[in-house]
Amino acid sequence: MSSQPRDVYDHVITIRGLKVGFGGPDIISGLDLDIRRGEVLGVVGGSGTGKSVLMGTILGLNHARAGSIKVFGQEVCGESAAQKRDIEKRWGVLFQDGALFSGLTVAQNVQVPLREQMTGVPKALMDEIAAMKLCMVGLPADAGPKYPSEISGGMRKRAGIARALALDPEILFLDEPTAGLDPISAAAFDELILELQRVLGLTVIMVTHDLDSLNAICHRIAVLADKRVSLIGTMDEMLASDHPWIRNYFHGPRARAANLGRH
Numbered sequence: 647m648s649s650q651p652r653d654v655y656d657h658v659i660t661i662r663g664l665k666v667g668f669g670g671p672d673i674i675s676g677l678d679l680d681i682r683r684g685e686v687l688g689v690v691g692g693s694g695t696g697k698s699v700l701m702g703t704i705l706g707l708n709h710a711r712a713g714s715i716k717v718f719g720q721e722v723c724g725e726s727a728a729q730k731r732d733i734e735k736r737w738g739v740l741f742q743d744g745a746l747f748s749g750l751t752v753a754q755n756v757q758v759p760l761r762e763q764m765t766g767v768p769k770a771l772m773d774e775i776a777a778m779k780l781c782m783v784g785l786p787a788d789a790g791p792k793y794p795s796e797i798s799g800g801m802r803k804r805a806g807i808a809r810a811l812a813l814d815p816e817i818l819f820l821d822e823p824t825a826g827l828d829p830i831s832a833a834a835f836d837e838l839i840l841e842l843q844r845v846l847g848l849t850v851i852m853v854t855h856d857l858d859s860l861n862a863i864c865h866r867i868a869v870l871a872d873k874r875v876s877l878i879g880t881m882d883e884m885l886a887s888d889h890p891w892i893r894n895y896f897h898g899p900r901a902r903a904a905n906l907g908r909h
Contacts, residue, residue, distance in 0.1 A: 658683050658817055658849045659704065664713035666696065666703050672711065673699050675873040686843055686850040688860045691870030692891060697853045700870065701819055704851075705739065706730055717817075735763055737817040738810030742825060745806060746794040752805045753790035756780060759812040779808040784838060800831040804838070811842070818842075820852040824859055836862045857896075869895075 659681040666674040674696040681687055691697050702708045704715055706722060715722050717733050738759075746755045756776040760767055780790055783804040794802055803823060810818060823839065824832035840863040843850050854860065860867055861881055868878040871891050877884070884896045 656683060657681060658718060659851075660714075660716045660719075661704075662714045664700075664703065664715065665711040666699055666708055667711055668708075672873060674703075674870075677713070677870075677874040679868060679875050679878070681849060681851060682866075684843075684847055684849055685865040686840070686852065686863050688864035688867045689851065689853045689870065690855065690860065690867060690895070695870040696873070697870055698821060701821060701851065701853055705737075705819065706734075731763070735813050736815055737819060738813065738815040739819045740803070740806045740810045740821065740823055742822050746802055746809070748794055751791055751793055752780065752785075752797065753777070755794070755805060756790075756809045756812055758809060763813060775812065776808075779811050780805065782811065782842070783808045799826055800835065803827070803835060807838070807842070811846075814846075815848070817849045817851065820850065820854070822854055822856075823852060824854065824856045829858075832856065832858065833862070839863055 657680045659679070661677060661679040664674055664677040664679075665672050673694075677696075677700070679700075689697050689700065699708060703710055704717070704722070710723050713723070718736065720729070720733060722730065722733060746752070747758070750758070753773065753776040756779050757772045760772055760775065777787065777790060781787070785801060785804050785808065789797060789801060789805070794805070797805070807818075818839075820839070824835055827835060836859050839850060839852075842848060843863075852859070852864070864881070866878055866880060867884055868875050869884070869889075869892055870876070871889065876889055877887055877892060881896075884892060887893060887896070
């Protein structure tokens with residue numbers, strides 16, 4: 647049995663009293679959140695409630711005004727550059743539309759984290775790793791030599807996942823992963839994420855507005871409202887909530903189209 651405190655052992659990310667703002671009022675204030683090892687957590691909220699701000703702050707892209715963020719039990723706010731690099735090797739990130747470098751081939755994009763975080767890796771091995779990761783996300787072998795402009799939006803997202811998995815991370819962050827996809831492609835992408843989570847034992851944090859994704863693959867959902875996490879729980883708990891925004895979101899017209907308004 648590990649000698650780590652139970653909250654560190656059970657949770658890969660622990661946030662307490664987080665406060666974030668950019669010159670004006672706080673966007674997030676007094677936010678607490680525990681993310682469990684091996685879960686798929688959906689993060690939802692209205693426009694401007696701080697979903698992307700929260701993810702960016704965990705990743706170290708935003709500066710917190712106050713509070714604590716622990717990843718794998720290690721405080722990330724105020725850490726040295728070397729310590730941050732050690733933690734960054736243990737997560738992967740998919741930004742919207744894949745955020746691939748247009749001047750690099752798909753395979754070269756997958757290799758970017760390897761070049762940044764590892765030295766002395768032979769080119770042949772990098773090519774093998776890139777090919778393996780692209781196969782893992784369901785892309786054909788001939789996708790590797792192509793440029794992002796030469797493949798579809800859905801393929802770019804899959805390539806972005808392949809790049810996020812390049813260093814075999816334990817945590818995967820997804821920012822609106824199904825945005826812009828048609829319903830069939832979005833459903834296939836959901837299946838891919840769930841299969842990768844099961845096979846690789848990933849913890850997945852997904853910012854999304856997609857009710858179908860929330861229902862299909864998320865173990866829990868965290869709702870950002872009133873500058874903090876107003877509710878976290880299962881889909882059934884979302885549907886049972888009396889909070890005005892939560893009720894409107896999970897029982898509105900789009901929710902009924904997704905067959906959620908069944909309770």
